[in-house]
Amino acid sequence: MESISEQLPSIFNVAAYFLNNNLEQGNHQKIAFVHGDDTYTYDQLSCFVQRTARSLLSLGLERENRIAILLPDTPELVFTFWGAVWIGAVPVPINTACNLEEVQYILQDSRAKILLTTQEWQEKLAPIESQFLQHILLKDGDNTFLSLLDRQLDKPIPCAKTSKDEPAFWLYTSGSTGKPKGVIHLHQSMVVCAEHYAKATLNLQPNDITYSVAKVPFAYGLGNTLYMPMAVGATTVLSDASNAFDIISDIQRYRPTVFFGIPSIYANILAVHDISPLDASSVRLCVSAAEQLPESIWQKWRETYDREICEGIGTTEFLHIFLANRLGECKPGTSGRPVPGYDVRVVDENGLPCPPGEIGDLLVSGESLMLGYWNRLRETRQALYGNTMKTGDKYLCDADGYFKFMGRKDDLFKVNGQWVSPLEIEDILHQHPQVLEVAVVPESDRGEQLTQVVAYVSLKPGQKPSSELETSIYKFAKQRLPHFKAPKIIYFVEHLPRTSTGKIHRKLVGSSQNLAESFYISEVKNTK
Amino acid sequence: MDNSKAMDTLKAILIDLGIPKESLHQDALLQEDLQLDSTEIVEIALGLKRRLGVSVKLEGRQDMTLDQVCHKVEAAISVHSNSNHAS
Structure with a gap:
């Protein structure tokens, strides 16, 4: 597999890359995303992103400055993420399921200069104790963020001449110490995942409509919703679903073709089948990640909906999935085989490859690997060497080349797709x-x-x-x-x-x- | 069914989920007040189905009070019994 990174120019802005590619390919009137009853075309998305870029510049946000986005999956989140990347600033999406202490910590740790959030969150956070924060923008209330964008002219604004190796955005991930860690990703990272996973593995197509259970601030959700559909000119749904009933109703309403789920949601949808049966007729592809999918759920899903679930596994540090099952080749109970572009190995305590069927440590190499954890040199050095990461997972690789999760090296584990x-x-x-x-x-x-x-x-x-x-x-x-x-x-x-x-x-x-x-x-x- | 039976059943399900009895007021919101997560809300729907035989879709976009859940239960029973009479 050729290096994706080497194919990109050294001066490279990923927001401009995705947006301009869609416009150059004639996707002006193609729907980029749906939110509630509203649809936004790629033309409108491009326009809003540039208005956002202009607004953020006018507020004094400079290149490399962080902007925290504490919002559910909404158009404002999408515009601000890409608008910040456009001007070379660094968006930091924050999961709205975080508690107050975690959000306060992330605001302080990231030194965000601007926070975009809701009135409700602003009230909950008050007073925000960060000497770096200069502006709080609100999605709702009297002076909304969208009204700020409405006052901007539709005059093109050149994108920042960023390097492909330059930090583009951060994602926070739970740490074993309880303090979330800022994972720094580069302008090239999203292109790597889109090429290797969305295109080469999932065969995502322009006529696809993606629907993700995981929200944008999760690495899995960011790919499913924000950049993988854009990479192929597809459409995505920005959903505010909070449980299986909402998701079933959304699937009926939006008719997605690709469903990115997590194991607990697959289990819940199956559990409520007698109360609210899912109409899965639009869905051509079901994907699961975030934690191990029990084989029993995989089998029941296929019996009930006549569809395989393509389970995979990735990490925030690699941005998306690096082990995946493919349609027609699924081996339930396993995380699948390596995604093209990733070297995945199971090694013993001496770093030597384990024979098939033997449990060892999972090492992964690939171009989407993070730059490091923000201000966590020790953890970064422990996790990385070269472009390889010790994931902390215990795996075995069977004789057919499928990898099976066997536990963690540390005491952490996942419930409902979240680290515990x-x-x-x-x-x-x-x-x-x-x-x-x-x-x-x-x-x-x-x-x-x-x-x-x-x-x-x-x-x-x-x-x-x-x-x-x-x-x-x-x-x-x-x-x-x-x-x-x-x-x-x-x-x-x-x-x-x-x-x-x-x-x-x-x-x-x-x-x-x-x-x-x-x-x-x-x-x-x-x-x- | 009267509202009190639906409420008693709902409270019993919530107590089984580990929610303290003293917080179960009819105006208590499932998500904001009782801090129920998505899986627990599904478990309530399954409990209502198991104990009362009613299918109630507890969508989570709008937080619901215990009283509102009971109204949904009653509406579901009413629809069910009307359809039985019609057939």
Whole structure:
């Protein structure tokens, strides 16, 4: 596979590249995206992006300055992302599901000069403690961002002469320390993913309509919604769906041809089939990423809707998917085979390739790899060497070349497509008045089910396991954590296994067989 | 069905989901007040189907109070019984 990067000129602006390509190919009146009842053509998109660029310049946003965008998937997000890239500034989309503390941290850490958000978020964030922030723009209220754009002239504005190797945007990803990390991507990165995955792997076409469950601030959503459809002149749906019923209704309404889902949403759509059956007739391609898709869901989806799910896996650091199943060649329960342009290897502790079927560390090389984590030299150096990244995932590669996820090297895991640190949950459960020790682990019945949060709990002297106590711990967690992080199952044990240094041995805790042999496990089990 | 049976069933489902009983007021919003996520809202719909035999689509774009969910349950039962009478 030829290098995509080498084919790009050294002076390269990715916003101008995608927008101008569409106009040069005659896509002026082609619909770029749909939002609610509104549609925007590529001509309109280009016009709004340039108005945004002009507005941001007039507010003093300069090249390399960051602009934070804390919005749901809306036209304003799209215009501002591309408008900032157009002038060489750096957009930082922020997930609206972040909590206040995370958003405050990202605003401070990114040193964003401008924040575009909603009135509701502005009120929640007040006062914003960032000495770098100079302007807050609002999507709603008396003086909306769109009204600011309406006051701009439709006069072309030249794009910044950026380098293809220059930072174009940042995405924040959860870190094991609890503080999100700013992942820096370059102007060339999106082109690499679009060429290798959207075109060469998915065969995305100009007549496709894409629909993504993951929102734009996620690397998966950014590709599905923002730049992959643009790379081929397709149409995308900007959706405000928040659960499976909304998504089913959206699919009925917008008739997408490519559905980018996540495992929990596939499971939920199947679960509500008797209540609200999905009309999947428009969908030619179903994709899943963000966490491992259980084979049982894959099979049930095919039985119900007569469609395969092309599961893949990627990371924020690589911007999008690097292992993928292809239509007609899917092997359920695996992440698929390498996407063209990526070298994916499973290696042992000495860095030597593992034979087929043997578990090792997943190493990935590819041109879409991040520049690094912002202000996190140690983590960057630990993760990268050359254009290779140690993902922290444990994988095996079978004799047919399909890669299968076997767990994490660290203690992190994913639920509902989002990273979960057991430490955060354990910290909360420790505060329960009757809990002495706790260890939180993921359980997925060896990949057969969606990952669930499981807590192993030992009690303070004099306390006895009971279903009332279990309910009390369960409620305690739900009142203090995002609900998807609350344990689904609680096991009471007499003691928790420890390492030789006295730390709780979480890997051994995860092995219930070992626990059952060595420790008393209460029969109390939350089946909710 | 009267509203109280639908409300009792809904509250029982929410308690099973680990939501404290004391926060279950009829005006409590599922997302804003009870902090329910997308999977939990699907679980409510499945619980209503299982316990009352009604199909209620709980779309999440507009947050709903417990009372509004019960109205949806009653409307779904009414449609169901009318269609049974018609046939």
